[in-house]
Amino acid sequence: MEAWALRAMERWPNVPALFGWLGLDRRGRWLIRGEVITRPQIIDTINGNYEADAHGRWFFQNGPQRGFVSVETAPLVLSVNDGVLLTHTQRVVRAPAQVLIDEDGGVAIATEHGAGSLLDTDLDWALANMTDAGRPLDEYALTKALETPSGSMTALEISIGDRQLRVMRMDREALPGHLGFVRDPAPRENERVATRVAD
Incomplete structure (x- = not known):
């Protein structure tokens, strides 16, 4: 994960997570609300801050906010x-x-x-x-x-x-189940959920 994202997480540790906004299609294209992201700078930022949590849910760490990614085939x-x-x-x-x-x-x-x-x-x-x-x-x-x-x-x-x-x-x-990932991440019990992207 890039240093700027880590610093933002330290500064604002309790930003609610975002679900249902981000996706990855079978061709490896990033999606936001079903639309393909085409700007190279945004793609590079997502690529550099894309990881999995302990439950096999993959996410993009957008500064202090974690946006979970639905994947069409695999993460x-x-x-x-x-x-x-x-x-x-x-x-x-x-x-x-x-x-x-x-x-x-x-x-x-x-x-x-x-x-x-x-x-x-x-x-x-x-x-x-x-x-x-x-x-x-x-x-x-x-x-x-x-x-x-x-x-x-x-x-x-x-x-x-x-x-x-x-x-x-x-x-x-x-x-x-075999490879340990979640195709369509959902909030876990008591997990704070955002209704919009954090400013």
Whole structure:
């Protein structure tokens, strides 16, 4: 988190949190009240102050006010640039810990930065780096993996950087519980809630 946000939190520690205003879509675009944010300065500020609390709710720390973010797929959206896996906040993924494939072939990855979903435009990269128990991946092996029960390991493996990881099948709706994040954060008991953005 950036120093200015930390200073604001120290100065005004009890500002109520904001829910239902901010979002992150499946393409890694920030939303406010459903509208895409396009100003680079705002995007950079959100990217630099985006974290998770102890309950798996992701938020943007806007000075003293915490704005919780509803996420369409996962709290991070991952893309590939010159073979390097990046979060939508421009962090390099160096230590992927787990790879999951959902019922429609979507790929989620547990990273050192948090849980991420791979952009559908980069699924070809994922498939090109997958093998079937050491053999080249083919359509039959992929179909068999997609038919594997949710929560079970498949025969697929994927190479990401210097890591070789087994691929688990996991239904999309089960991903938040498995990876420890909340798609649509809600206030907890006795949590102060704001009705507007703090001045």
